Amino acid sequence: MIRRLFLVVVGGILLLATAGCKSKAASESASNEANKPKIYSLTDVDNELKEAGVQMTSTQEELRNFFKMHPNYQVCQDTDYMLVARMRNSKVDAHASDQYIFATYRDGKIAEFEIGPPEFSVGNLASYCH
DSSP states (O other), rough: HHHHHHHHHHHHHHHHHHHHHHHHHHHHHHHHHHSSSOOHHHHHHHHHHHTOOOOTTHHHHHHHHHHHTTTEEEEEEEOOEEEEEOGOOOOOHHHEEEEEEEEETTTTTEEEEEOOOOGSSSGGGGGGGO
16 A cells, blocks of 8 residues: 555656656747747848838938837948848748848939848849848
């Protein structure tokens, strides 16, 4: 009887210890996943710009302020007539496409606005980023 009770108690302790280890491993895995840098899709970039209020009628200064507030983007070229920036997904995953933002200005406002990987662009956007 005492032996049976002893086996039940030891078995219970082992069961709890095993479950605790699995919970800890699962939470560590979830934590690592949350800390992993994100791969930005075209939709992610578009949503961040929209949430910041950047659109076709925005000014050159508003677009520049967006990049000051979002340092995860790299501004490659910023002149009086155009801006080229990118989200460097290739730093996170070598097989992921970088997302580029291309804007031209007319009278201080965005006249042309293009977002996407370089293969979606008419120009060679990647050449602006070294």
